[in-house]
Amino acid sequence: MFYDKVFFLGKILLHLSIIYFMIASNKIIYDRNNYSDKELISLYKKLVKPRLIEEKMLILLRQGKISKWFSGIGQEAIAVGVCNALSTDEYILPMHRNLGIFTSRNIPLHKLFAQWQGKKSGFTNGRDRSFHFGSQEFKIIGMISHLGPQLGVANGIALGNLLKNNNQVTTVFSGDGATSEGDFHEALNVAAVWNLPVLFCVENNGYGLSTPSSEQFKCKNIADKGVGYGMESYIIDGNNILEVHSKVLEIAQSVRVNPRPVLIEFKTFRMRGHEEASGNKYVPHNILELWALKDPIENYQNFLRKENILSEELEVLIKEEIVHEINEHLRIAFAEEEISSTTENEIAGVYKHIHFIEKKPNQNTTEARLVDAISNGLDKSLEVFDNLIVMGQDIAEYGGVFKVTEGFLKKYGKDRIRNTPICESSIIEAAYGLSINGFKSVVELQFSDFITSGFNPVINLLAKSFYRWNQPADIVLRMPCGAGVGAGPFHSQTNEAWFTKTPGLKVVYPAFPYDAKGLLATSIEDENPVLFFEHKALYRSIYQEIPEDYYTIPLGKAKLLNEGMDLTIIAYGLAVHWVLDEFKKHQFSADIIDLRTLQPLDVATIYKSVKKTGKVLIVQEDTLFGGIASDISALISENCFEYLDAPIKRIGSIETPIPFAKNLENLYLQNDMIIKEVNILLKY
CATH class of the missing domain: 3.40.50.970 (Thiamin diphosphate (ThDP)-binding fold, Pyr/PP domains)
Structure with a gap:
């Protein structure tokens, strides 16, 4: 029994010594450089604010007052440091855990709260959640759930900046998990080939959901990937607000003068689950203990105290002001009515309304x-x-x-x-x-x-x-x-x-x-x-x-190529010429409609013709099942049924991939069925 106790105590001492060694070797060292006391306090305020908001959101999540939350606790120094190193007119493309970007850009909190509650005054009219939105006003472009495309979007914005010659950088965020996606590799390659002024910021927080980084990539550091694309890369302690801010400030200033992409890896850790429902039980407890001791806010707070910059009274005052702001803006968001809409309003919101003015051509x-x-x-x-x-x-x-x-x-x-x-x-x-x-x-x-x-x-x-x-x-x-x-x-x-x-x-x-x-x-x-x-x-x-000159034709307007009384034939693309070839050979009486635009679809022209002729043939090159002809047939059945004198007929290619050999391709296309179906309808 005595030896068991000794062995148990020995294991504890060994465990503690390992943790002590890891802590000592990973101690956050702050270099204030030329930062004034005022600047250091400003960064502290901006660092604390997203943490206090998030702590409140976690309570609201448990109360069922918001639907989902992706925690950035432990990673705030990256979002705050990077955002504050950029100009406010430079685009930044964040991810789910970058609340500090939104607060650093001074977005009114009640709009963020309304967004998370699906309210009208949010950024998406209740149509999307979380940070899945953008704001031209604040030059923030949010992500979609497919995270990789964000990187390519940043390339396009940066290309626009190059073409404008405005000396701006574009900054885009990614997690370590998303670096496994093809979009990551494509985006870095394009940025390098085109010398685009993009800062690719990768938050290496240890896990892609529950999959550790060791199972995501083989190289030692994500920054090592930059070599393969011919771009410079850096590794930064993502929990050190001063290192993040000063280094990104230096890189951004350089890139504005000498446009090029830069890959920056921020070493950090995700202290909570991928999202709150998933938890983090898959993370070894000693790892969580280690990173808890590297908390970016507590460490920076202790540094400011040692430097006699942050007193206890000032700390309390700062936090009280932020909490008051949070509560006041939550009151505004909660007071807003639940969103409502109409079918017409939602459909009208799918496309931007275009005030089209047709430009007629000249006679040449x-x-x-x-x-x-x-x-x-x-x-x-x-x-x-x-x-x-x-x-x-x-x-x-x-x-x-x-x-x-x-x-x-x-x-x-x-x-x-x-x-x-x-x-x-x-x-x-x-x-x-x-x-x-x-x-x-x-x-x-x-x-x-x-x-x-x-x-x-x-x-x-x-x-x-x-x-x-x-x-x-x-x-x-x-x-x-x-x-x-x-x-x-x-x-x-x-x-x-x-x-x-x-x-x-x-x-x-x-x-x-x-x-x-x-x-x-x-x-x-x-x-x-x-x-x-x-x-x-x-x-x-x-x-x-x-x-010869410039002219336009309205979208959503079909063209009536021939007028007849006995039959309506609807086609588009190559199928139009199939129909015209048969018409020239056999001279039947038919309305022949070239759709020209498939979305929006000119149903008015279709219905008018069907109501006149009572018989319909729809011809497409695509395979038949699930194609345009199926939807047009359904629309006619639902809206012109009482005018029909025969079943609606459809022609499309057979249900196989398109073959190579000419005879097989001819068999696939089925255009030789047109006159057969025309005759069936005419005799019906």
Whole structure:
């Protein structure tokens, strides 16, 4: 029994000696440099404020008065130090644990509290939670739950700063877990290649939710990754407010003079769970004890006391003032009524309203192919909008794989015609950042199939941006698409239905050169995100007279190509030409509608025709199930049922990927079914 006690005491002494050694080797040493007493106290106030707010929020969370909380306790020195090292007119892109950024930018607390409670006076009209919002007023751009895109957005903002030549830096935050995402690597690579003035701030707090950093990356430090991208990097003690502030201040001043990206790793620790519901039982207790002794507020407070800068009376006074401010602003937020809305109001909030004024062309025309019309429309838009940037793979010297931008580099220069690395996701994110910074952009996807590599930012950033926080995504994505050229499963898809399903996106799909030029100009004028589909098989096979100058065509307006009494045929893209070919051969009486725009959809033109003819055939190139034809059929059934004299017929490709061999591709497309279905309907 005696030996057991001795052994037990020995284990305790060993444990304590290890902790003492770790504490001694990790002691926070403050160097006040040239900081005045007033500046040191100012930093203290800004450091304490988010801690006191968070302590209050944790109480409210337990009371069910807020829905979720991501704790930044123990990490406040990073947010406060970095934010206060920047100019207030420089963009900063925080994460969930960076409350100190919002308080350092002096956002009224009642607006933050209202945001967390889903109230009207918050930043998202109750449409999103937490820090998932941005504010142009305070130059803060919040994240979405898919954390990686934040880094690419910072690149776009920084590119805008370079183009404005305003000597500003952009600062973006990431956790250690998000450095495993492809977006992290793409963003750092793009920033390095383009010499963008971005500070990539990584808070290495030990865990990505419950997965330790040792299982996230193999290198010793996250800062080591900077070498691979040819950028300088630094490691900073994230719990030392003076080291954070002074070092970031120095780096930012340097980057303003010599634009370049810098990777900064802040060593810190997350003292609570990933979010409060998850807890932190997976963290060894001795690790929590160690980092508790490195608390950034308690250590800085003790330093100020030893320097005779912070008295007990002043400390109490500071905290009382902050607590009073918190309680007063909570009173304002709690007094606000629960949010309410209407279906009409919510739908109206999905897109930015555009006051469209159609620009008519002059009488001078020239014959052009579809590819020429698109090129000319883009060229004219670059002349009209000097804030328009075109980006894509091989679009500069090479002129793009389809030569749409041939000659543009010489005319507009590398600033506006930008070759990109092969990273669709990061470039679409950068386009969003450009929009935030007041630019328009057109991004060429070499093939619409490749949008899969950038699907997340399209669906979750661009589409939801205006609805969430009234920020337009002023972007056009050019989407060369379609079959008929023997390009196989990865270069032939017509994937428009992926995007018409997503509220917040507009989808345009012209079939003729005249429409392509005018609709592209309108899409670029529009401040909402537009996916502009261009059928490759039509690029050099369809000719038409087009006006030589700039003109626009309203989105959401279909075109009636032929008028008849017996049948309504609805199509778009290549399918329009299939229908016209059959019509020329067989001369049946039909309304032939070219949709031109799929989102918004011109239901008025569709319904008017259906009510006249009573019979409908919908033709699309895409596979049938889940496509546009299905929705149009449902809309007609629901709104024109009493006018129908026959079942609605649909034609689409067979339910397989697109094959390569010509005979198999012809089998896939099913366009030879058109006249058969027309005859069935006419005889019904």
